[in-house]
């Protein structure tokens with residue numbers, strides 16, 4: 001297991017091709033994907049394709065969406081991390097957790113560790129985050145990161161806000 005980051009309550013590790021079922025489980029809740037622009041991962045083959053084509057290639061640049069686990073039980077609770085967006089040449093902070101783990105500060109805790117790593121270790125000069133305006137929890141997390149409002153845009157058919165950390 002390749003652990004990238006640790007916080008007080010969490011560790012963040014690289015996904016592997018064996019984690020396909022975790023992606024299926026996480027996206028199976030419509031409340032989790034309400035504002036994310038994707039939806040159900042239909043089967044193991046699709047989950048493996050997401051890992052192979054989208055998630056795993058990011059790790060070679062020392063960034064990526066990392067699997068987040070509770071230190072206390074090793075339970076997988078979701079993911080958090082940085083993704084390079086080719087279309088906009090941006091490093092994008094993202095996170096997603098099972099509903100039973102919402103409201104416990106895990107997004108804030110993991111996102112803070114990811115941003116610190118991006119700025120202090122990778123020496124990134126900017127990180128962006130975007131969330132649907134209606135996704136109040138996500139906007140709150142972004143604001144708690146000290147990220148500042150940059151612009152409005154549409155995100156998966158929802159009016160959204162883009163924030164930046166410089």
Ligand SMILES: CC(C)(COP(=O)(O)OP(=O)(O)OC[C@H]1O[C@@H](n2cnc3c(N)ncnc32)[C@H](O)[C@@H]1OP(=O)(O)O)[C@@H](O)C(=O)NCCC(=O)NCCS
Pocket residue numbers: 031032033035036095096097098101102103104105106107108109130131132135136137138140141
């Ligand atoms: C967005 C998400 C990651 C937040 O995770 P979380 O671990 O619950 O977030 P945290 O507990 O760290 O912080 C959420 C903050 O928003 C607040 N909040 C949550 N829901 C809220 C709501 N409906 N209205 C107002 N505030 C809300 C919380 O009180 C907390 O703020 P506080 O620390 O000042 O009390 C989680 O809801 C999720 O996985 N959603 C589905 C996937 C998703 O939308 N990802 C983001 C795409 S941009």
